[in-house]
Amino acid sequence: MRPAPRSPPALLCCCSAGLLLLLLLRWRRWKGFWKKVEAARQRQEEGLDRMEKAVRSFREQHPSVNMVSILSLSLPELSRKLRDGSLPPEHVFYAYLGKALQITRETNCITEYMQESETQLQQARPPGKPGLLYGVPVSIKDSINCQGHDSTLGFVKNINQPMAEDSVLVQVLKRQGAIPFVKTNVPQSLISFDCKNLIFGQTFNPLLYTRTPGGSSGGEGALIGGGGSILGFGTDVGGSLRFPAAFCGICALKPTGNRLSKKGIISGIRGQKSVVAAVGPMAKDVESLALCMRALLCEDMFSLDSTVPPLPFNEEVYSSTQPLRIGYYETDFFTMPSPAMRRAVRETKKLLEDAGHTLVPFAPPKIDYVVDELFTRGIFSDGAAHLVDCFKGDIVDPNLKSQFNTYRLPALVKRILAIILKPIYPRIARDLSALCGVGSAKNLWDQHAAVAVYRTEFIAKWRKQRLDVILCPALGPAFNHGYAGKLFAATSYTNLYNVLNFPAGVVPVSTVTRADEEELKHYRGHYGDPWDKRLKEAVEGAVGLPVAVQCVALPWQEELCLRLMKEVETLSRGTRRNV
Template sequence: MENIKRQQVLGFTGGVLFVILINNFWRWKKKQNVLKKIKSKSVECKRAFDYVVEQLKKGNLSEDEVSQIVQLSFNDLHQQLQDGTLKAVTVLQAYQAFALKANERLNAITEPLVTAMDIAEKLDKQTGKKGLLHGIPVSVKESFDIKSLDTTAGISHFIGKPRPDDAALIKVLKDEGAIPFVRTNIPQTMMIYECSNPIYKETLNPYDLTKTPGGSTGGESALLGAKASIIGYGSDIGGSIRVPSHFCGCYGLKTTLERLSRKGTLSLSKGQMQVSGTVGPMARDLDGLIMAFKVLLTDLHFELDPSIPPIKFRDEIYNSKQSLKIGYYVTDGYTPAVPSCRRAVMLTKKALEAMGHTVVEFKPPRMVYAYTKLYLGTVMGDKGKNYTSKLKGDIIDPTIWKLMLPSKLPNFILRMMSWLYPILTKDKVFGDILKARMGINSVHDWFNHALKIQAYKEEFLSAWRREDLDAVICPPFAMAAPPLGKVADVISAGNYSMIYNLLNYPGGVLPVTKVTADDVNDLDNYPTNTRTLKLVKQFSMKSEGLPVGVQCVCLPFNEELVLRLMREAENGLNKLQD
């Protein structure tokens, strides 16, 4: 009898071990398949890099010639291409050479586009009227479809699935004579202010290689910040254009939803419509940003995507001389701006006042509620299943582990953590953040959630209208660029941008200043009563020299007014320096 029992125990144990062994084998097999796909993608991208390098050897541009071209402002480059002083091929080669050199330091480019030279050569042979972007090299985020290439979002699931056509905006750009010449890096899933993934690896900040360039349009911001591109295009669901622009000292515009077509762009959040990602331009200077937006508003654009309202660029709004009433704020009630970001807003306030505008303090209603209950409650309404499902069996990048973890925990554990954490840390808001990660339970609850968002939109607009505001200025993020891999620890610092995705207000970012030694010293007075604030202060201690931007926001479909406000702010800042 004992022998029978022993045999049964041994048999059961052997069966369990066999199941574990088989399970581990399949996990290993899946990982090997993922590594094989990543390797094949790396080979494909290297082939594109090698092809462009070989083309550049035939161009024989000197380093001085390259430098002279890439140092031109957008307006100067545009004019010289329009009047024929510069050829499209020459400009392309200069930017290819400079971008590849910058990429050795930053890893901002996922792949150069091998079709760029053919486009440039055809443009140089063209006769008749030139497009508005004739010969201008354009960089694009990897999330924009390019015919015959994969669009991956840093996820191996999408490798080996080349897109059948260009994105709508890529078609419009080409129609206006632009030359898409590189695609730029993104974070895995495109849902964090970092720029790292297992396929293309990590992108670095051009101002400090130990800092993040931001995300999800991080490769774009790094390339523009390094002066290795002149205009580019990205997407934004929670600051993904504005925060990287702030971190890397470039210009960016988040548009109103459906002002520009998203047709042919990858997003892992398209299943819900309460907070949707938008696309928009980025640039090295403001003139470039304005043209990069204006050029898209064409009949072809509206024909390619009839869901886009056919609103052309409204010069009467952009060129208006009417004085504005502008609100400002430097705290969201949870993560106040650090001294450098607060100073940037106050400098911009002073500059706008010097331009004849009225600037008053504005207190947006219930921003913490909007962030925790509404914004996070929406984008995590399915508990992150939409994007985590694409990661099944994939290699997970370390930068998104902390964001993914709550999605893997049962709700009763999250509920317990949301109760215990505020008691242990005296940080009630973080408890609400954990609750938001639990998702929404039913369609009925989702309908009620949508009603709460609508009510908040009306509440915010009422507060805006009570102050009779035309626009608002504020930080894009509570601090300058954090260290690589640390954004998840201070993610709430992005509420200054996230709220305008919830509200669907357009917002632009322009560089205003850089972090000074005095800004760092003033951190002595920065609050440290929560873990988040302690980390914001800690990560800001070695930030001297990093760029600092300011966000300009207007009501929906008023992108022209946003750009006008950015112009007024820049002119005022220049006036103060004279």
């Protein structure tokens, strides 16, 4: 006999029970999610409390130590005093620990205090000649592995996943006598030039709290820009070192991709090879970056990671005083520079010419093609599938919502939207098309070949104009909060040099003036599309904030890049505008 059919009330009861069970499971899942967040924030706060107690204890025992004078020293001066014994490492460590605590209370830039740094400090008695960074406290970006500490990338699922060993970079720093003492905040996934996630929250610009410090190395930018660290390390796959440096008024160097080891450093998009990521230093001045590169380009770096070419720092190139032949451009004709950006390049060009260098107009070829087909289609060759997968089990940070929602659209929907938008907003349409990815292994190889062809074409143009280096804009001033996630296209000035894999650095040269702000009122951009409108809104109200320029050299010529940066810094130091 056939079983009697269930009555509607019975079916309703079963459905209700199933729905209730589903809601209960979901509630338990999110309860566990926020419990992990709460625990991470509690650990962060406990670390800051330990910092406060340690600093207070030191000051009580050493009331005569002049912390202000220590914090005023440049890294080369500090290093010299530490190595010759005229300044005890304890004095330096606790001076920076106290300042770092102050800056993070103001900007929320530190995610973890590495308490073992106090033990390392006590053991910092070198048996022989001390390393170049002996006794120097250094800060480390969240995504750079440190033994016993999380590398969260802003994802809740990565909480309580301590790393088994230090990255090669951190190992070399320690062998050079440096003391890693804090880890710093990042945006969720790192694929953003803001600095906010659901675990640790928003990091603020130390120069103006209504502004972002940039990203993804934003915690580093805020801490160093506020004076709470003298040397820090971040990563860069589209500008993630250079944005925070430009926004926070400090210097940064993105080296050639493999000049410094990336072993033990976690990428936001693992495995992609079209756009080259790099790890590099951030500091208040160029000489500090040079000292750092001298220290890191050593036998320890080359032996711990055999994929790093054994190229020691070339002092002769960095110290040369021969006039340079410098290519320059004020706009890439993809992202219209803000008035302050354009003025910064123009004024720096004049200073360099007056100093005896030759300045040559240079136009980077096919920037729209680079941004869409080489950078965007390259970094999202899989149609952003890997990045979307990274968010599974996590809540998307509100700052990334518009970005993320675009990534996860089906390829067919992206293509249809691109066709619809092409007559009205061609730049946005091209970007949507590029986000579809390459579609096959053959197409990926074609894409890699296209990058190589473009690099050859770019270098040929460089050689034809007999250039040594290039001077160009750096994005700025610092954006108002909430705009970075809506303006991925604004990375064009920096992502070009990740596609090319050229070393590039930024140097602050000026500040936004009232005249810049007045000129901004007439800003229309190159395309007159929503992205241009947002860029104008993003940089409004920035009088007094720093503006930087970008300096670029050919692959493996970090020393030449630093040499131009040093020249720019020296020449512009006496001409910084007061508002």
